[in-house]
Amino acid sequence: MIAVRYYSRSGNTKLVADAIAAAVGTQAVSVDASNAALAETADVLFIGGALYAYGLDGKLKSYLESLDASKVKKAVVFSTSWLSRHALDLIKKELSAKSISVESETFYVKNRASEAQLQEAAAFAKKFA
Numbered sequence: 001m002i003a004v005r006y007y008s009r010s011g012n013t014k015l016v017a018d019a020i021a022a023a024v025g026t027q028a029v030s031v032d033a034s035n036a037a038l039a040e041t042a043d044v045l046f047i048g049g050a051l052y053a054y055g056l057d058g059k060l061k062s063y064l065e066s067l068d069a070s071k072v073k074k075a076v077v078f079s080t081s082w083l084s085r086h087a088l089d090l091i092k093k094e095l096s097a098k099s100i101s102v103e104s105e106t107f108y109v110k111n112r113a114s115e116a117q118l119q120e121a122a123a124f125a126k127k128f129a
């Protein structure tokens with residue numbers, strides 16, 4: 001099973017999450033949705049968020065902290081931001097703290113993805129599906 005989870009305040013990260021999900025044949029679910037918890041083991045969990053004032057949104061942080069590590073075989077991280085890729089490292093750090101295996105390759109878009117970047121997101125996702 002492949003899962004896609006994200007948190008997005010203004011839609012930029014959601015756009016990428018939706019492109020990834022469509023490419024791997026699933027639905028992207030916001031971490032604050034009622035069905036955000038993993039119902040079964042994910043072979044791959046795509047997880048994304050943005051950077052807000054040098055940090056992750058609290059909802060994404062809580063979700064990462066609440067993840068059941070035994071239900072994630074591997075995590076793949078994506079992010080959007082205005083400038084900094086730091087959210088990628090922050091998400092990776094939370095996952096590693098839970099001993100979840102994290103793919104070293106990540107996907108990043110500056111602000112709102114173009115059509116071409118959404119296609120890149122899809123191609124990126126398919127590599128891990």
Ligand SMILES: Cc1cc2nc3c(=O)[nH]c(=O)nc-3n(C[C@H](O)[C@H](O)[C@H](O)COP(=O)(O)O)c2cc1C
Pocket residue numbers: 007008009010011012013014049050051052053054055080081082083084085110111112
């Ligand atoms: C309150 C706030 C703080 C932000 N802080 C940063 C920042 O420190 N570094 C950065 O590169 N981008 C920063 N951004 C830009 C967002 O990371 C960027 O717009 C991102 O794509 C938003 O994703 P979302 O639409 O999924 O919420 C900030 C945006 C907001 C609204």
